[in-house]
Structure formats: C-alpha cells, structure tokens
Amino acid sequence: MKFITIDKKDWAKGIDKSRRTYQLFGPVKDENGCKIKELDTGLVPDMDYHESVMSAKSVLFPQSETLLTASLNESVEDHHIMKRAENAYTPRAVLGIRPYDAKAILLVKMNFDTKDYRDPYWCDAYEATTLVGLGITRPGPFDFSTSVGCGPFCEDGLDILMADLDDHYLAKVLTPKGEAYAVACGFDAAADDKESQALFDILRKEAEKNIASSVETDKLKEKVLLDLHEAPFWDEVAFSCINCGTCTYVCPTCWCFDIQDETKQKESSRFRNWDTCMSPLFTRHATGHNPRGVKVQRVRQRFMHKLKYFLDKYDQGIMCVGCGRCVKSCPVNIDIREVCQTMNTYEKKD
Amino acid sequence: MDTCIKKIRALAADLLDKGEVERVIGFAKGTIPMATSPIAIGSKQEIEKLVFNSTCGLNLANFATKQKGKIAIIAKGCDSRNIVTHIVENQIKRDQIYIIGVPCNGMVDKFKIAALFKDEITQFEEAGDTLTVSSVSQTQTLSKQDVLRENCRLCTHRNPVLYDVLAAELVEEQVLENPFPDVDRIEALDSDAKWEHFENLTKNCIRCYACKNACPLCYCPTCFVDEAGPQWVGKGQNKTDVDTFHFLRAFHCAGRCTDCGACVEACPMGINVRDFTRKLNKDALELFGWEAGLDLTKRPPLDAYSPQDPNDFIK
Numbered sequence: 001m002k003f004i005t006i007d008k009k010d011w012a013k014g015i016d017k018s019r020r021t022y023q024l025f026g027p028v029k030d031e032n033g034c035k036i037k038e039l040d041t042g043l044v045p046d047m048d049y050h051e052s053v054m055s056a057k058s059v060l061f062p063q064s065e066t067l068l069t070a071s072l073n074e075s076v077e078d079h080h081i082m083k084r085a086e087n088a089y090t091p092r093a094v095l096g097i098r099p100y101d102a103k104a105i106l107l108v109k110m111n112f113d114t115k116d117y118r119d120p121y122w123c124d125a126y127e128a129t130t131l132v133g134l135g136i137t138r139p140g141p142f143d144f145s146t147s148v149g150c151g152p153f154c155e156d157g158l159d160i161l162m163a164d165l166d167d168h169y170l171a172k173v174l175t176p177k178g179e180a181y182a183v184a185c186g187f188d189a190a191a192d193d194k195e196s197q198a199l200f201d202i203l204r205k206e207a208e209k210n211i212a213s214s215v216e217t218d219k220l221k222e223k224v225l226l227d228l229h230e231a232p233f234w235d236e237v238a239f240s241c242i243n244c245g246t247c248t249y250v251c252p253t254c255w256c257f258d259i260q261d262e263t264k265q266k267e268s269s270r271f272r273n274w275d276t277c278m279s280p281l282f283t284r285h286a287t288g289h290n291p292r293g294v295k296v297q298r299v300r301q302r303f304m305h306k307l308k309y310f311l312d313k314y315d316q317g318i319m320c321v322g323c324g325r326c327v328k329s330c331p332v333n334i335d336i337r338e339v340c341q342t343m344n345t346y347e348k349k350d
Numbered sequence: 351m352d353t354c355i356k357k358i359r360a361l362a363a364d365l366l367d368k369g370e371v372e373r374v375i376g377f378a379k380g381t382i383p384m385a386t387s388p389i390a391i392g393s394k395q396e397i398e399k400l401v402f403n404s405t406c407g408l409n410l411a412n413f414a415t416k417q418k419g420k421i422a423i424i425a426k427g428c429d430s431r432n433i434v435t436h437i438v439e440n441q442i443k444r445d446q447i448y449i450i451g452v453p454c455n456g457m458v459d460k461f462k463i464a465a466l467f468k469d470e471i472t473q474f475e476e477a478g479d480t481l482t483v484s485s486v487s488q489t490q491t492l493s494k495q496d497v498l499r500e501n502c503r504l505c506t507h508r509n510p511v512l513y514d515v516l517a518a519e520l521v522e523e524q525v526l527e528n529p530f531p532d533v534d535r536i537e538a539l540d541s542d543a544k545w546e547h548f549e550n551l552t553k554n555c556i557r558c559y560a561c562k563n564a565c566p567l568c569y570c571p572t573c574f575v576d577e578a579g580p581q582w583v584g585k586g587q588n589k590t591d592v593d594t595f596h597f598l599r600a601f602h603c604a605g606r607c608t609d610c611g612a613c614v615e616a617c618p619m620g621i622n623v624r625d626f627t628r629k630l631n632k633d634a635l636e637l638f639g640w641e642a643g644l645d646l647t648k649r650p651p652l653d654a655y656s657p658q659d660p661n662d663f664i665k
Contacts, residue, residue, distance in 0.1 A: 032554035032619040050469045053618060054556070063556065064586035138486060140470040142382065240388040242412070244560035246618045260585055273586050276558070281576045328470075331560050331616035332408065333385040 003196035004182060005189045006162070006169040012044050014185035015095060021184050022130070025059050026095040027052050036094065036101075045095045047164070051140055053329065055252030056101040057108065059094050060125040061274075063249075067121060068270040072263065082270060087121070093130040093181055100143075100321040102131045102157035103150045104252030107321065110314055111255050130181045133158040134169075135203060139211045142324025144337060147214035150321045153204035163203050170196055215340045217318050220311055227348040228308055229300070237339055238299035240332040245276030247302065247326040247334070253319050256282070277301045303339050354452060354518035355402045358424060361450050361515055363397045365422050371448050372419035377406045383474040383483075384460045388413050390421075400424075402517075404476055404494060407457040407615040411566040415441045423447060424517075426454040428501075428610035430510035431643025432566040435606060438649060441569055451513030453521040456494070456502030457611070461620040463497050466490060501611035501624060504529055511644055530632045536625070547625075552592050554619045557585075561623045562599050564616035567606050574598060600626035605634045605650040608643045 006014065015024060019041065026045025028037045034052040036059060039045060068082040105126070112122040136143070136152035145151050155161050159178030162169040170191060173179050182188070248254040258275035261268065275282055278299070283292040292298050310319035320336065327335050362374040378389035378399045386406050389399060390413070402424065411432030414423050425433060430451060436442045463483060464471060473484040481492040506529060509520045528534070536547060559575070562568040574582045575595055583598070584591035609631055613623040634640045638651035648654075655664075 030554070032621060035554065064588070138469060141472045141486075142470070239390050240413070242560065242563035242616070244563040244616065245556075245558035246560050246616075249556050249558050250618060258585065262584060262586075271586060279559075279576070280572075281578060284578070327382060329618035331564055331618070333380040333382065333387040335381040338381060 002173050003191040003193050004171050004173065004187055005191045006171055006187045007189075008167055008169065010187070011047075011169065014187050015044070017186055018093065018181065018184040021091055022181070023090060023092040024095060025056070025092060026097075036097070039095070047096045047134060049096075050138065051325075051328075052098075053325070054250060055104065055323065055325065056094050056097045056131075057104065057252045057255075059092070060105065060122055060129060061108070061112075061255065061257075063274045064271055065121060065273075066269050066271040067259070070268045071266060072268055073266040082268075084120070085269070087124075089124040089128040091128055091130065092125075093132055095132045096134045097131050097158075098136060098323070099133050099152060099154040099156075099158065099161070100145045100150045100323040101252050102133050103145075103154055104157075104321045104323075105131070106157040107253045107310075107316075107319055108255050110316065130159045130177045131157060132160045132178070132181060133162065135161060135163045135200075135207065137164060137203060137207055139207055140324065142213065142327045143211055143322060144213040144215055144324060145322035146208050146211050148217065148320050148322040149317045151204070152207035152211070153200065161200075163200060170199065172196070172200060213324070213337065215322070215337045216344050217307070217311075217340060219344045220307055220318065220340075221315075223308070223343070223346065224348070225308060225312065228343055228346060229304065231343075231346050231348070233342050233346070234296050234300045237303070237334065237342070238296040241278070241295060241299050241334055242332060243278045243280070243295055243298060244331065245274075245278055246329050246331060247336075248276040248278060249274055250325040250329045252321060252323060252325070253306070258282070277305070299334075303336070303343065306336070307340055307343055355400065357517040358402055358450060358452070359397045359400050361517060362391060362400060362422060363394045365448060366391070366394050366397075370420070371422040373417065374400070374422040374424075374450075375410055375413050375417075376400045376424040376450075377402060377408075377410075380405070383471050384458070384463065390417075402452060404456070404458045404481075405460070405474070407460075407499065407611060408564060409566050409610045409612040411436055412564060412612065414447060414566075415569060417446075420446050420448065422450055424452055425449050425510050425513065426452050427505065427507040427509055427511065428454075428608050430512050431507060431608040432610060434512050434643040434646055435608070435650075436566065437646055439606075444646070449510065449513040449515075451510030451516045453509045453516065453518050454502075454505075455508065455521060456498045456505065457615075458494060458497050459499040460615075462499075463492070466492070466497075499611050499614070500532065500622075501609045501614070504532075505609070507608075507641075507644070512646070529635075530628065532625070533628045533632045536629070548593070548596075549589070551621060551625055552589070552596055555592050555596070555621060556619060557587070557592060557595065558618060560616040560618060561613035561621075564612040565603070566610070566612070567603050568599070574602075596623070596626050600630060603627050604630040605638070605640060605652045606642050607631055608641075 024039040027049045029046050034049045035054045036056040066085040069085050070082045071079050112119040159175045162171040256275045257272040259272050284290045306319040365371045373390040373392045377386040379401045380386045384405050410429045467485040469485045475482045479494045583594050607627045640651045
C-alpha cells in the first residue's frame, strides 16, 4: 500500500499519457445527465459530478454485447459455425468511479465468476479493467451505502482510491493493477503513508457522518424464505409499479440479460442485452406459460432476489450497495429502503 | 391547489365510509423530495396518506383499469381526458369509476429544478406559486410558473372534463395564441436537421420503457416491442431499433395523446419524449379539429369512418 499525490494541473496530462496503453472510461455529462462512458481523445472525466444516472457496470457488462458471430457465406471456410466475437480486451481504466460502483462489481463477480461457471466475456473485461475510484466527500440524500457494507471511502473492488483535496488528489494505490496505472500516467509523487492514511480516515468519518439514510438488514437472513414470498405486503408494494426497467438498468448490481440472434445479409451474430425481471417477457416460456405472469410476482422477484435469495445463497450481505439510484430514478417512487424495512421486520401471522 | 387535499381526503373518506367505492386511487407522499407515488386507499384509516401537490405529474388513468369493483380516482384535467379515452376505448365503464376532479395549475419540471442546483435536492416545499427548494449547499425560492413542465405551460384543459365531484374551484383556462410553438420550431428545420434532432433525442435512451409504461394509452396486452413470435423489433441498443420503438409508439398514440406529460415525467434520462407525439397532436387538431379525451360520444379520428369524410380517396 502506498499513497501518491496528484496535482490537479497534471491530472489531464497524466491520464492522457495513459491512453497509449489504456482505453479510458469515466463520468460524462450531457443534456440527459451523467453516464459512465468511453472517454474519446480530448474528453476528460467530469470528476465533479455528484451523481450519475447510470452506474459503471456497463464498462464490463455493456447494455448490448456481441458474444458470437458466424458467416453465412458458404464460400467461406467455417461458415455457419459460431465463433466467439473478436472483442478486444486491451487494458482499460475507469476514472472517477464511485466506491459503491466498484463494490457492486465485486457482487456481480459472484455471479459471473463462480466455481462452476465462468462468463468469459465479463471475466475477460474484468481482468483488463483498472478501477480508479474517487471517494465521496459529500454524499447525496439517497446514499445509504454505509448500512449495506459499503461506504463513501470503501476500498472494496478498487485498484486506486483517490480523495479530492481541492488543488490535488491524494491517491491510495491498492493493487498491482493500480500501481501499473499510476506508472502509465506518470503519477509518482509519493506522499507519507501514515499521514495520508490518517487523512483518509478523517475524510471517511466525515463523509460517513453526512450519510443520513440507512436500511436495516439484520433479520433478513433468519426469515423463512417462503414466509416472505407469501407475505401480504407485496400487493401494496406493487400497486404503483409500472413494470418499466428503470430500477434494474440503473442498478449497478443487476446482471440479468437476454440473448438474441440477428442476421444482416451474410453475417450473423448472437448478442446479449440487459434484461429486466420487471418485464413479462423475461420469464415467458416458449409454450406461452409465464411463471411470473402478473406484476406483483415480478416486483416481488426483484426485491426477493436482492434482499433474500442472494443473501441466502452467498451469505455475503444483500445484493445492493446503497447507491440510491433506483430510489431516485423510479418513476413511481418505489423505495428499496422501505421495502427492505418491511421485509426485515415482517412477522408471519398464524 | 395546496388546500384541496383536505377536500380530497374528506371526499375519499366519505366514499369509502359509505361503501360507494372499493378503493380510492390517488397520490401518496413520496419518500424523497419532489416525488409522489400512485396509491390505492382501501380504508378510512389510510386517508392521511393522500396528498396533492405540484409533483403529482403521473397520470392516474394509467392505474384505473383492471380494478375490481368500483373505484374513485383523483383526476387532473389530463387524467380526466385519459379516463374519457379509456371509457371510449372500452378499458373501463363509466359507472365503474367515480371521478374526484382536481382543477390543476400545472406540475413542476423536476429536471428543470434539479438543473438549478449544483448538488442533489434535499427539500421541496410549495405555498401557492412559491417553491422553496433546498440542496445540501443552498436554498432557492422559485416561482412555480418559471419551472412548470412544458406540457402544463401549453395546457388548455386544466379543469377536469369529466367528473362526479370537484375538490376545488375551477381554474381559468389558458388561451394560447399558438399551442404548438415547439412543433413549429422543429417543422422549421430542414430535413437533415430534423433527423438530427430526433437522433439526438434518443441517443441516451436505455429502453427501460418507462415512457410507454407510464402512458395510459399503452394498454395493449402485449406491446409490439415484446412480441416474440415473430419478433417485430430488434431488442439491442442499435439506434435503428431504439428509434423504431419511439416512432411506432408515438404513431400508436396519434389522435389519442392528451399531452399529459407522463412519459417525460417517467423517463429516468430526462428525454423530452413529447417531441415524438406533439406533431401528431397538432395534425389531429389541424386535420380533424380533434383534441383527445374531450367527448365520451366520439371515437378518435383514426378509429372512425364517416361517409362525410372530406378526403376522396377513402370513399
């Protein structure tokens, strides 16, 4: 572990230098708010953004991603044989990622990189990616990250964690990947480790104090799964839901996808798209039967997956990092904090 | 408008008390500033949950269908027009719905307000036309008129067109010299610039379908975007597919859209989805003298045949 200081005057120059070996991603603001996007040459990340509508999950898990391709041209060797798409997994760095988004990547990893299954697309992208985080000094009103095992200066999943100190960044290099990135930028002004850590601790405590929002999850584990599943409150939770995909798409930990085939002239491709458990099509069988055919079943699924199934399966907390994006973006203001509270305190009546 | 909530609660309590309706559909206070949530109240004890303010921007007609028994519903001008549309299109029967009409002074544009602040909004209060909005670092006093949603600014049906009871005095309707200045601006562009305008509009669309799902007109059992056998439209982020969704959705609303703004209200990306439907509304008015949802006895123009049709080709 070591700390370095980066003068803000050198920041743009440094990251520009890293472009020789890294493809860069970062927060970009336009008329539709802030998204984490690829930073084309000349584009610097908007480090002052206070929220991004979309999380950083798209860097490893794009909304649409080609998996396999095949040529239908019969004069070509191997025609009609699907082969892995030639996606480049050259080094990439995500700049200014918020700690909760990095933590979310670790939760997503539990799904894409298991003992039994390894999603090569996600894992290869993960291997190639360096996450350069920026601690949150002024948490927003929707941030409840500290109560779900994350926080404004959480280091989980990050390769570098930076703190904004007006005219410079103080950066804590956490992994060899982070070290390599700092070298690629030419950032090498060492700072005193002990003093810097003390400063980080103060900043973290200050920021955590400013988080006013929280959830209680302590009793979820002991709840009987079917009791929660059959609980009477779901109709009320689901009434206002319009079954759009907003909550799942803005969520940094939602990982579900749908696979599609498309053919254009003599080229065929198989790709995946983000899918949402809110959509009836998500579970509709080829027979026409739909095990989650009505809205309340779909709404229940989302919360049960995040707050109960995931917890029961991995015993690593809930599948939520407390970024608050779904709370803010839900068109009908369904609030996961309230649902979590309802589930956590639910007692089955005999 | 801020005082009408007492009247709304009293009316709703009375209806539930007398057993005249099973449930009252209205708005509940949100858990975050500038948010409200559609709610169905089934008992008098829950009546305090009902609120009404300038952030009730969704259209409750969207929640009125497929309900058991008779319901009461809080209806702004636009909600009432969509209830009329629902009745005309056989989505709900007139005698199944009790309409508590709320004359409306317009809803606020949350994106417009958010853009006035450097950080996130933590508090929102309104008293008449005065809004007091705070973020962590600052408080601003705003005039509601300055931050109205565009569709409310151009609304000429603020009073409910169909109701059983009113929760407040009728308000004066706006008389506009030009109800479609936004459409005129786009019409004035050359075709390349027009295309660019619409391409730009959808560039950040995430296809969450909040716009169509918030729209009371979108009640098809299976939307064309969800048709799977055969599939009608590509499901990826290919621009052509994204645009196809928006264009087709808009055309399906032609002559039926009440410009309630629920699509814009729901969009998490702040896309002005109305840009797709407004020209069709203008055409409906100019070509058919038609505004949707004003008359229980008339079907929408694209849904009706008349031997008196002025166009020769159709006869």
